[in-house]
Amino acid sequence: MSARKFAELGSVEQLVIxxxxxxxxxxxxxxxxxxxxxxxxxxxxxxxxxxxxxxGTGSTLLLNAALPATNLVVMRACLDAGCDYxxxxxxxxxxxxIPKLTDQFALHEEFKAAGRLALLGMGADxxxxxxxxxxxxxxxxxxxxxxxxxxxxxxxxxGHTGFLAYFSPxxxxxxxxxxxxxxHDGAYHLEPALSGRExxxxxxxxxLTVYHVDHEESRTFPMFFPGLKGADFKLCMDxxxxxxxxxxxxxxxxxxxxxxxGNVEVAPRDVVVSLLPEPSTLAGKLHGKTxxxxxxxxxxxxxxxxxxxxxxxxxxxxxxxxxxxxTAYQTGLPPVLAAQLIASGEWRGTGVxxxxxxxxxxxxxxxDASGMTWHIRDEQTGAIDPAYIWVxxxxxx
Numbered sequence: 009m010s011a012r013k014f015a016e017l018g019s020v021e022q023l024v025i026x027x028x029x030x031x032x033x034x035x036x037x038x039x040x041x042x043x044x045x046x047x048x049x050x051x052x053x054x055x056x057x058x059x060x061x062x063x064g065t066g067s068t069l070l071l072n073a074a075l076p077a078t079n080l081v082v083m084r085a086c087l088d089a090g091c092d093y094x095x096x097x098x099x100x101x102x103x104x105x106i107p108k109l110t111d112q113f114a115l116h117e118e119f120k121a122a123g124r125l126a127l128l129g130m131g132a133d134x135x136x137x138x139x140x141x142x143x144x145x146x147x148x149x150x151x152x153x154x155x156x157x158x159x160x161x162x163x164x165x166x167g168h169t170g171f172l173a174y175f176s177p178x179x180x181x182x183x184x185x186x187x188x189x190x191x192h193d194g195a196y197h198l199e200p201a202l203s204g205r206e207x208x209x210x211x212x213x214x215x216l217t218v219y220h221v222d223h224e225e226s227r228t229f230p231m232f233f234p235g236l237k238g239a240d241f242k243l244c245m246d247x248x249x250x251x252x253x254x255x256x257x258x259x260x261x262x263x264x265x266x267x268x269x270g271n272v273e274v275a276p277r278d279v280v281v282s283l284l285p286e287p288s289t290l291a292g293k294l295h296g297k298t299x300x301x302x303x304x305x306x307x308x309x310x311x312x313x314x315x316x317x318x319x320x321x322x323x324x325x326x327x328x329x330x331x332x333x334x335t336a337y338q339t340g341l342p343p344v345l346a347a348q349l350i351a352s353g354e355w356r357g358t359g360v361x362x363x364x365x366x367x368x369x370x371x372x373x374x375x376d377a378s379g380m381t382w383h384i385r386d387e388q389t390g391a392i393d394p395a396y397i398w399v400x401x402x403x404x405x
């Protein structure tokens with residue numbers, strides 16, 4: 009999705025798609041079919057090779073859409089080659105060798121000294137969810153006290169009745185079966201995996217059951233919103249999904265370390281992932297909608313207020329218009345918009361930064377202009393986009 013949107017931008021002189029799997033990047037470049045789009049077979053885990061490729065192609069910005077395990081290697085390759093960096097996810101709470109946000113933020117001074125920008129977690133959530141929080145702090149609340157991301161999906165899939173993941177199954181299993189970071193009482197806390205059951209009313213989707221999931225927003229919100237009293241992330245799961253993940257965790261089938269089976273060694277999670285459909289193959293088969301939003305609580309004129317800022321995207325509409333399912337669209341579009349703002353200078357900065365550190369208005373304008381319409385629900389009245397919430401023009405510079 010990101011590659012296709014980048015290819016549509018007139019400001020992009022050259023787009024290089026790279027993948028470790030031979031032929032996959034080339035196939036996508038051929039599908040796009042534009043002369044300025046090229047492809048490379050490249051291992052994102054090899055710093056020197058990647059840095060040479062960045063220099064050789066003259067690239068000025070790299071979007072890392074690989075697994076979070078590659079983040080630090082790719083960031084350092086960007087430093088070596090003098091290139092800006094964007095990713096869409098980081099490692100979870102477990103000390104498992106996968107780079108965490110703290111590891112990435114540790115490179116802040118190096119990026120700053122190099123005059124380069126590394127923008128972390130710029131997908132749907134994290135990404136738009138962080139910008140929604142910044143928007144609430146700028147336009148809706150005088151003081152922000154709670155930020156809670158709620159992610160829902162009511163889709164059913166043709167031909168599938170069991171456990172599915174609409175984005176990377178490896179990442180999905182990773183973030184749902186480890187402990188989940190939350191923020192309360194002035195400190196970070198680790199919530200048990202698959203805990204915190206709550207029924208949340210999603211606009212257009214209705215009531216869905218959500219659970220604690222480890223996510224980047226729970227770490228960054230307390231860093232950049234002083235005085236925050238509560239922050240967490242919860243994702244909807246139906247009973248089948250919740251039970252399956254519970255069993256995977258209890259049996260160790262979510263494990264990343266290899267175990268010996270007969271004459272071979274294999275990671276249990278890799279076996280599970282190999283048995284699941286690749287998310288891109290689900291496009292066109294999903295019927296329903298997905299909603300990603302941030303519930304923002306705080307004070308306005310001394311009174312308690314709460315607003316849910318969100319986007320609802322229809323799976324079938326995305327398939328008809330873009331040839332992808334809604335989750336891929338919601339995740340793939342935001343980094344392209346962020347890249348536009350960085351290139352235009354509307355988002356400026358050096359070092360390692362998070363989306364909520366930037367002015368939200370230019371991004372929110374681009375979201376609407378790109379068809380990813382966002383809305384605000386007043387949690388006290390239930391009104392959607394009520395005129396009375398605006399003190400000034402919401403998109404004023």
